[in-house]
Amino acid sequence: MNTTQPHELYRLAEQVGAALKARGWMLASAESCTGGWVGEAVTAVPGSSHWYDRGFITYTNEAKQEMLGVASETLAQYGAVSEQTVREMAAGALRHSRAQVALAISGIAGPGGGSPQKPVGMVCLAWGVKDGPVQAQTRHFGGDRQQVRAQAVAAALQGVLECVGAGFPP
DSSP, X not given: OOOOOHHHHHHHHHHHHHHHXXXXXXXXXXXXXXXXXXXXXXXXXXXXXXXXXXXEEOOXXXXXXXXXXXXXXXXXXXXXXXXXXXXXXXXXXXXTSSOSEEEEEEEOOSSSOOOSSSOTTEEEEXXXXXXXXXXXXXXXXXXXXXXXXXXXXXXXXXXXXXXXXXXXXX
């Protein structure tokens, strides 16, 4: 079980900032189960206003639809915790921001809410670049609610690093 520490998230956020700043890019985040934790992590870094444009906290399906343009059909067919939904969340964050890269997170942090098909710890993540592809992946994290959320934030930031620094996809 990964126990992501605050200093690790800060270090990742610093690296994301350096990579984005080197390209002259901005980041937008679209978060559900992490409730703005990506935004908190990146804005802890001094000067992040040069590379972090905005964050969308879309906890409900209605918020995902209203703020990011996630299709009601996508939510009905696949659910909020799905690669299809996070792809649409990332694309919506790009459309509704000035960012060149976006990340999206939706998952089941627990302790309840899981099912055999979508167990606690399942998190879907997506990364997209302006006028480019949106990639998604599903991860399964262990631990309690806080640990699942911290690992999701770390994975999302690592994906941005890979997307921006090493080439797409993450």
